[in-house]
Amino acid sequence: MNVTIGLEVHVQLLTKSKLFCNCGTNYRDSEPNTHTCPVCLGLPGSLPVLNKKAIEYGTMAGLALNCDIANEMQFHRKNYFYPDLPKGFQITQYDRPLGQNGEIRLDQDKKIRIKRIHLEEDPGRLVHPPSARYSLIDYNRSGVPLLEIVTKPDMDSPQEARSFLKKIRETLEFLDIFDGSLDGAMRCDANISLEGGGRAEVKNISSYKGAEKALSYEITRQKNLLRRGKEVKRETRHFDESQEITRSMREKEQEHDYRYFPEPDLPLIQLTEEKINSIKEKLPELPEEKRKRFLDQYEITKDQAKSLTTSKTLANFFEEISQQVNPKKTATWVTDSLMGELNYRDQSLSESNMNKQKFIYILEKLRDGDITEKGATKIIRHILDEGGHPKEIIKQKDFKAIKSQNLDQIIHKILEKNSEAVEDYIKGKEEAINYLVGQVMSETKGKAKPADTRKKLQKILEGYDG
Ligand SMILES: [Zn+2]
Incomplete structure (x- = not known):
């Protein structure tokens, strides 16, 4: 049975203030409802003022995803009731979005078309205290700029959906407009259907792993229904992350249920070709370009170039060390040893105890024959597990090579x-x-x-x- 998957990905943009007010977006370590004002609390009479940076960041993302950027865009009100949305509507973009007709290529060179990208405000957050009979609302998140990326139904497996999400994260992180390590910074909804069945929308997916699990579960559920000759209903389902299942929420809303209409408090946004071009010129080197350059410049293998460009931190780590130690050796030690050890510990480079100075020290000692390869591996493990400087570790643990x-x-x-x-x-x-x-x-x-x-x-x- 053919599987068809389309994704709607929401990513928080790294602006300093919210989309329509001056409140800060660094709310994660703060007390609830401390990053709020009349605008993001939706108080009557308050007026939104657009954050220009959000338009710039959205445009950067649109260009990197090969979209046509609109010269004129408009915000709309999407009306629905939910406690995390105090105004009773969400300000979003509707028929005049920021970008359309983009595409991105996955590592296996499969093309995923991007139907549109648009800006909107994040709602607040409901907090459910364990075993309490009430829920709490935290409006700190209310009004944080979100970029929504909507794909065409071009994916045909949960693994492909996961690769797509990774690719989006990688691309936006290279642009410095997104930080995927922040809790809840990327969320997605998935539309999934099997040949001969209706389409279900799965909401509340908040990680790559979650996406893969939710979609795998949905495929099995829909397959079983179709095999028994039953109907797969068009509906919205909720992904329960702890139980790894999806549950029926409600019949899917139709677009007209939202009564979209133009936001009267915000003007039409003009973006001239000149402005778009100046943003284009400032775009940093993207993963694909970096990969090609690494291959040419450092004579490393294709696989190494691919691994080293999966994150900006890693790419910079490699490149800066390569200025001091042989690039080929560096590439081998970073991809074969360090990345493997990090992966085994489920750590990322930036949150680990390893840094450039330490790694250079290890590679230099190795080059000079003062430690063996086995010793170098042990030192790397020791640093990741317990911290410390290689100089001290070599002394304490006697990792010196035999003379x-x-x-x-x-x-x-x-x-x-x-x-x-x-x-x-x-x-x-x-x-x-x-x-x-x-x-x-x-x-x-x-x-x-x-x-x-x-x-x-x-x-x-x-x-x-x-
Ligand atoms: Zn505010």
Whole structure:
């Protein structure tokens, strides 16, 4: 059965103040209802004043998503009742949105068309205290600028929806207009239908994982209905994140239920071609361009270039270190070792204990032969788990590589102990040397370099032969 998925993604733009008032948007660590004023509380007689920065950020996003940017846009009132919306309507854009007809390509080169993007205000937030028989409302979020990105129904699996959301996050973060690590900064609704069935809208999805789970659940639910010859109703469903299921909320509203009409308190917004072009010129390098440049400039592999450009933090981390240490080595250690270790711990680079100075120190010590690769990995793990500077860790934990002279002594000791393997080797059983290398490695607790050890062993054993 063919699956069709379209997404409506809401992202909070990183403006300092709200969309129509002067209240700050950094509300997350504040007491409820402390970032409010008559405008965002929807008090009668208050008037909205548009935040220009939100238009600029929205335009940047639109350009990065290859949309046609409107020269004239208009805000509308979308009327509905809900406690988190004190005015009784949400100011949003309707038939004259900021951008239309965009597209974005996923890593597998699949094209996802973007129908439109528009600006609107975030509603407040309902808080449900555990086991209480009431709900609380926090209006700190009310009026924070949201960019809504609506796709065409171009995705055909939950995995693809997840890749799309990741791509959106990556792109907007490169523009510095969005921070996906903030709680609730990206939310989405999904429209999903199976061949021969009605379309359900799933609301309340707040993470990539959530999107994948909600959609997988919906596909199974709709498949089962269709198999039994039952109807899949056109309805709105709510995703219950804790139970990973979707529940029926209500029959889907029709557009006319909202009684859209032009917002009389805001003028038509004009955006000249000149202005759009000047924003275009200021756009920073996007992931795709950066990937191509990394490939050309640093002679790293395609996979490395792709991994290193998944976030701006990571790309800058790599690039700044590459100015001091060999770029190829840096790329290998960042992608193979550091990213793996971060992933294993479910940490992001910016929230981890690793920084550029520490990483450069480790790579330099490695280059100079003062520590082994195994030692470097252990140091990286130690920093991620417990913090500290590699200089101190090398001292405390004795991660120093064995010096050549000491290694000679250890090798001789191992050879004396393992005369049988030595004889085998001399008789022509070349694989006996692997056993001896292993013995040296275990004796030195991994602080000897395997390649050096093998070379030394070969040399000494040749002497035995003669
Ligand atoms: Zn306000």
